[in-house]
Amino acid sequence: MEECNKEISMIQKWLNQHNELYTSATRHPFTLSIRDGSVDLSAFKRWLGQDYIFVRAFVPFVASLLLKAWKESDEDSDIEVILGGIAALNDEVSWFKSEASKWSVSLSTTVPQKTNLEYCRFLESLMSPEVDYTVAVTAFWAIEAVYQESYAHCLSDGSKTPEELKETCQRWGNDGFGQYCHTLQNIANRRLEKSSEDIISKAEATVIRVLEYEVEFWNMSRGET
Numbered sequence: 510m511e512e513c514n515k516e517i518s519m520i521q522k523w524l525n526q527h528n529e530l531y532t533s534a535t536r537h538p539f540t541l542s543i544r545d546g547s548v549d550l551s552a553f554k555r556w557l558g559q560d561y562i563f564v565r566a567f568v569p570f571v572a573s574l575l576l577k578a579w580k581e582s583d584e585d586s587d588i589e590v591i592l593g594g595i596a597a598l599n600d601e602v603s604w605f606k607s608e609a610s611k612w613s614v615s616l617s618t619t620v621p622q623k624t625n626l627e628y629c630r631f632l633e634s635l636m637s638p639e640v641d642y643t644v645a646v647t648a649f650w651a652i653e654a655v656y657q658e659s660y661a662h663c664l665s666d667g668s669k670t671p672e673e674l675k676e677t678c679q680r681w682g683n684d685g686f687g688q689y690c691h692t693l694q695n696i697a698n699r700r701l702e703k704s705s706e707d708i709i710s711k712a713e714a715t716v717i718r719v720l721e722y723e724v725e726f727w728n729m730s731r732g733e734t
């Protein structure tokens with residue numbers, strides 16, 4: 510009963526409206542195959558090589574977001590949250606290198622697939638100073654939330670995730686990362702509440718694009734191209 514009069518947040522509203530797309534991104538056949546233990550290890554290696562390329566492009570995106578927060582944010586703590594994200598990415602880049610060597614994936618010779626290039630180009634478009642902080646931070650939340658939801662599901666009750674993939678799932682599926690995504694969602698909602706219709710509709714369209722790219726990104730693990 511206590512929750513009855515609580516207003517539904519903008520992001521919650523979008524997740525309800527675009528539930529089918531959100532579910533395709535967070536319950537993709539690739540991550541579901543990790544969860545049920547049937548994963549094809551060559552698919553996992555393809556994902557690993559492509560994701561390293563993505564993460565390298567993600568770093569300057571988050572750096573551009575830090576700059577927008579510094580210029581536009583009404584809340585000092587936003588900078589600290591984003592800086593924490595950059596620190597985590599520093600660790601993540603090292604992790605990708607050691608994980609790649611563990612699986613004998615050569616990162617220096619991995620060629621970015623078309624979907625990956627397009628997603629990286631989309632990230633680059635969000636780095637433009639023309640893109641509003643609210644739109645960019647909402648995109649950031651969506652990008653992080655897909656990995657958090659997808660990999661947390663691989664560790665939840667009843668999962669049969671192979672031992673050698675648990676560390677990967679932990680990286681994005683751990684409770685701390687869940688908390689961090691929740692904080693990003695709160696920042697995005699706070700900004701959206703104060704935004705014009707124009708910014709709100711741009712942010713919604715951006716979230717939809719992110720979710721579509723995330724589905725296509727998981728699709729690359731099939732290696733059909």
Ligand SMILES: Cc1ncc(CNC=O)c(N)n1
Nearest residue numbers: 560563564601652653656726
């Ligand atoms: C394609 C994609 N989307 C989101 C993430 C998670 N963020 C940073 O690691 C990721 N690694 N890759």
